[in-house]
Amino acid sequence: MSILGIENVGSYVPETRISNYERKAQFAIDDHFIEEKIGVHRVSRKSPEEETSDLCLSAYADLETRSGLRREEVEALVVVTQNPDYAIPHTSALVHGRLGLPESCACFDISLGCSGFVYGLSVVTAFMAANGMKKGVLITADPYSKVVNPDDKNTALLFGDAAGATLISTTPVFVPGRYTFGTMGSEFDKLIARDGELYMNGRAVFNFAAKTIPPDIEKMARRNDIAIADIDRFLLHQGSKIIVETIARKLGVPLSKVPFAICGFGNSCASTIPLLLQSELADPAVKTIALSGFGVGLSWASGLLRRVA
Amino acid sequence: MSILGIENVGSYVPETRISNYERKAQFAIDDHFIEEKIGVHRVSRKSPEEETSDLCLSAYADLETRSGLRREEVEALVVVTQNPDYAIPHTSALVHGRLGLPESCACFDISLGCSGFVYGLSVVTAFMAANGMKKGVLITADPYSKVVNPDDKNTALLFGDAAGATLISTTPVFVPGRYTFGTMGSEFDKLIARDGELYMNGRAVFNFAAKTIPPDIEKMARRNDIAIADIDRFLLHQGSKIIVETIARKLGVPLSKVPFAICGFGNSCASTIPLLLQSELADPAVKTIALSGFGVGLSWASGLLRRVA
Numbered sequence: 001m002s003i004l005g006i007e008n009v010g011s012y013v014p015e016t017r018i019s020n021y022e023r024k025a026q027f028a029i030d031d032h033f034i035e036e037k038i039g040v041h042r043v044s045r046k047s048p049e050e051e052t053s054d055l056c057l058s059a060y061a062d063l064e065t066r067s068g069l070r071r072e073e074v075e076a077l078v079v080v081t082q083n084p085d086y087a088i089p090h091t092s093a094l095v096h097g098r099l100g101l102p103e104s105c106a107c108f109d110i111s112l113g114c115s116g117f118v119y120g121l122s123v124v125t126a127f128m129a130a131n132g133m134k135k136g137v138l139i140t141a142d143p144y145s146k147v148v149n150p151d152d153k154n155t156a157l158l159f160g161d162a163a164g165a166t167l168i169s170t171t172p173v174f175v176p177g178r179y180t181f182g183t184m185g186s187e188f189d190k191l192i193a194r195d196g197e198l199y200m201n202g203r204a205v206f207n208f209a210a211k212t213i214p215p216d217i218e219k220m221a222r223r224n225d226i227a228i229a230d231i232d233r234f235l236l237h238q239g240s241k242i243i244v245e246t247i248a249r250k251l252g253v254p255l256s257k258v259p260f261a262i263c264g265f266g267n268s269c270a271s272t273i274p275l276l277l278q279s280e281l282a283d284p285a286v287k288t289i290a291l292s293g294f295g296v297g298l299s300w301a302s303g304l305l306r307r308v309a
Numbered sequence: 310m311s312i313l314g315i316e317n318v319g320s321y322v323p324e325t326r327i328s329n330y331e332r333k334a335q336f337a338i339d340d341h342f343i344e345e346k347i348g349v350h351r352v353s354r355k356s357p358e359e360e361t362s363d364l365c366l367s368a369y370a371d372l373e374t375r376s377g378l379r380r381e382e383v384e385a386l387v388v389v390t391q392n393p394d395y396a397i398p399h400t401s402a403l404v405h406g407r408l409g410l411p412e413s414c415a416c417f418d419i420s421l422g423c424s425g426f427v428y429g430l431s432v433v434t435a436f437m438a439a440n441g442m443k444k445g446v447l448i449t450a451d452p453y454s455k456v457v458n459p460d461d462k463n464t465a466l467l468f469g470d471a472a473g474a475t476l477i478s479t480t481p482v483f484v485p486g487r488y489t490f491g492t493m494g495s496e497f498d499k500l501i502a503r504d505g506e507l508y509m510n511g512r513a514v515f516n517f518a519a520k521t522i523p524p525d526i527e528k529m530a531r532r533n534d535i536a537i538a539d540i541d542r543f544l545l546h547q548g549s550k551i552i553v554e555t556i557a558r559k560l561g562v563p564l565s566k567v568p569f570a571i572c573g574f575g576n577s578c579a580s581t582i583p584l585l586l587q588s589e590l591a592d593p594a595v596k597t598i599a600l601s602g603f604g605v606g607l608s609w610a611s612g613l614l615r616r617v618a
Binding site for chain 1: 414420
């Protein structure tokens, strides 16, 4: 049995943007807040008729173009979302039907927020390995515009719509190592949708991540027998510019190793890491990557990727 | 690394019942329909103030009583549901917080319907094995009373509320073998919640299961190098009495090997199989069990359990 890992990543960001600069008066914010605190200049917005499964299909189409993946090869399709088209059935079934994937393809959704890509990578890779599968696709698509109140300063300026589609296969570029996982379920109400509207206690979520994630990444590095200084990139969930920089500073790593790249479209929840990862695939100098996702739950997961091709 | 499998099963069925006999006039049905076609005499109903996470906690409490599982030992908690307390966050985070499980416990929800226990068993076992975990709990809790229209004959007579909590550990009674999985996503609208209300095309779902599941169980048996005649029990998703008997007849197995045991509380979606499994744990004569779940998606999964203790 060959080793499974990440072969390619497709992505989709809807074209429509809302500028945060044009909302400075409405929200009583300044350029410093936009550029240095949240780091989000514009947020992407899906069109009203675009559903979550449409975002999945667009990211999948990009993956097909990049990888040449054929639909008859897909043995597993997993969608990470907390904003499905319908509560029943799972969105992966809709995507399966619209793509015309084989009947033997295993499909399920994982309900997780911003930790969802790292959890999902472990879940799908383990599931595929245990079931002898060679090609599977992990889609992240959580369009928060469905639940964001456009007048809520805590969320409307931050979250953007996007999707990622990650090909996991036996011909990988990056192979995952060991993971760390965590949950702080007593804090479940710090990021929550009540009656279809998202509420975020931004300070609580920031404090949680600033306190929890740096030692978690250190623990993950020890599990993988690698020193923090020897990791080439840290792809952190792009919660905001200030949380990414805070974690980097606490880890003692230079910002050149810790990309922050959501100023043009915002925090897309579980899709922020695959969107970053897409850029790293093509750079052979990047041999090792730490991943860390954190948020809704509260929940977190960290992992290590090593380049093998 | 020891082999992971099912050590114990906890369950919970709310006390309230609605009798189908008392609804014969309303729905123009007779005793034959109740007793031979759907096979459901009464459906269980959670109390209005009971949430999905409450059902999870009640099933977990039963598992604790039966197994002696200590909360500090739980390394993974997964909830299979399409009726979560909230869309954001996942219900497993709420359960984690209310149980006071360790911060290092990995939690996520799987969104699947009636195939969810079999899929979930493979997903959680594979995830635990890949991450070196020794004890995890797979909860199924999908109270359809949240989405069933009490005046809809297709659903109101059939679905009952219940939950299962399955302990997966390195000291198992039953060890899973190889699985089959499938999806027919083009049929996603045959069992769907639109605007919070469940719609089921009963004939289409019946025809799908009657056609798809018998050959799928045969395929699963071949993958496990076992003859259908050598399997002691067939724990089929309890969709209705007639679908269970139809699948048994097509497989050519006697009904004594194919329990149907939901007449007192109804079809509880992904919980029907763990509720059946609870009874088989104590019977040492039952050495091999075929599992098959099917429904929402449309989706199905089959697997084999072999007794090791």
